Amino acid sequence: MELLREIVHYYTKAIPPREPEKGRQSYKPPWSAFESLAIASKALRQLALESWFEVYFSRSPDDLLHVWPEFELWTRELHCVELGTDLQIRPVQWDLRAFRRLCKLRVDFDPSQSNAMLLMRFDHPRHIASQLQELEVHDVSWPSPMVLRVISQAFPGLRILKLSQDLVWCNLCNICRFATFKDHPPDEIAYVKFVGLPKHYAMYLMPLTHLHTVELTISYGLGGSTSLSKNNDLVWTGECDACMDMMFTGDDFKREWIGRKKTIEKPPSLRSVIWHFRHKNLEDVIVDVDDEPEGGADHDEEDDT
Incomplete structure (x- = not known):
């Protein structure tokens, strides 16, 4: 059985995912890629x-309340789509109790x-949220340091943190802005010797004693x-750009x-900070950068099982 498990693992890891950056949609490979295994034998169906x-x-x-009992043994990564708003927070939390072996949470x-x-809403119950090692968050509307404080309090066991959003926090004017540059920046900027984070980000991430990697993906435009x-x-x-141009x-x-x-103090285990850049026009950014205050389940395709 262990040999079969290794074969299935090797086979499934070779299946390419869907577009990982396409927000609010599953990036899992289609079930059709697993179907030939599932119909080959009872043992292979279980492993598939x-x-x-x-x-x-x-x-x-609600989808997390009706999962199969085996999920607590199978699921390592939970990918959630949250369409709510701060202005009307529903009392229902995302209940993680069915996923006792969870290692990664992605929220779109x-x-x-x-x-x-x-x-x-994603730290329920706390003892499961605290065991998460990787958090990936897409499209936070206003990524101020308060978001980092929520993260450090809710997920104290994090080793990897990935944030992808349109805006970025400026430590000079202390506001979230859309980044603009004179020309296209490199695909990424990596920091190893220095913290590489806005000071307030680093400060609120200090309690994460196991955090070793932070990746930030931001949008940018030209004209700076x-x-x-x-x-x-x-x-x-x-x-x-306004602060840099002036100061x-x-x-x-x-x-x-x-x-x-x-010389900014860094979280104790932090080894690298990586910035990624994606080109986007300011008019395509949905959130009004001047007015923003600081402040379905796994059956997405008809043959999912």
Whole structure:
């Protein structure tokens, strides 16, 4: 049986996922890719189901209340779509009790809604949320440091944190902004020697003693005055173009600010911070950046089992 399990594991890992960055849709491979295994024999059907449900996709908190008993042994990654809003938080939480071996949680928010505090609905019950090692969050409408505080309180066992959103927190004006640059930045900027995070982000992540990797994916547009394409001598960590254009004209302030960023205290186990960039026009960003205050289940296709 163990040999069969290894064969099925090898086979299923070779199946390419759907587009992982396509928000609010399952990125699991289609069930048809597993179907030939499932009909081959009773033993292979069991193993195919185990592999299929390693990732569980849910469109509603209600979906988590009606899962098969085996899911607590099978599911390692939970992918939830949360379409709610901070303004009308429903009393129902996302109940994780059926997923006792959960390692990763991905949450896709609706970018058209104010949703920054809705992560509080995913820490039920606390003892299961605290064992999560990886959290991936897409489309937080207002990614202020308060979101990082919610994360550090709800998921204290995190080792990997991934945030993907349109806006970025500027530590100079202390507001979330849409990033603009003079030209296209590199695909990614990686920090190993320095923290690489806005100061307030690093401060609220300090309680995460096991956190070793943070990845941030942000949108950007062209038309700014700062370039990151040739080098990163500014040690850029989210500063908005308006602040850099106004405050970095003086060499003394620029030198002092860069020096400060290089000495920011970091979470104790943090090893790397990676920024990813995706080009997007400002008019395509749904949230009004000036007005925003700070503040279905796994049957998505007809032959899912």
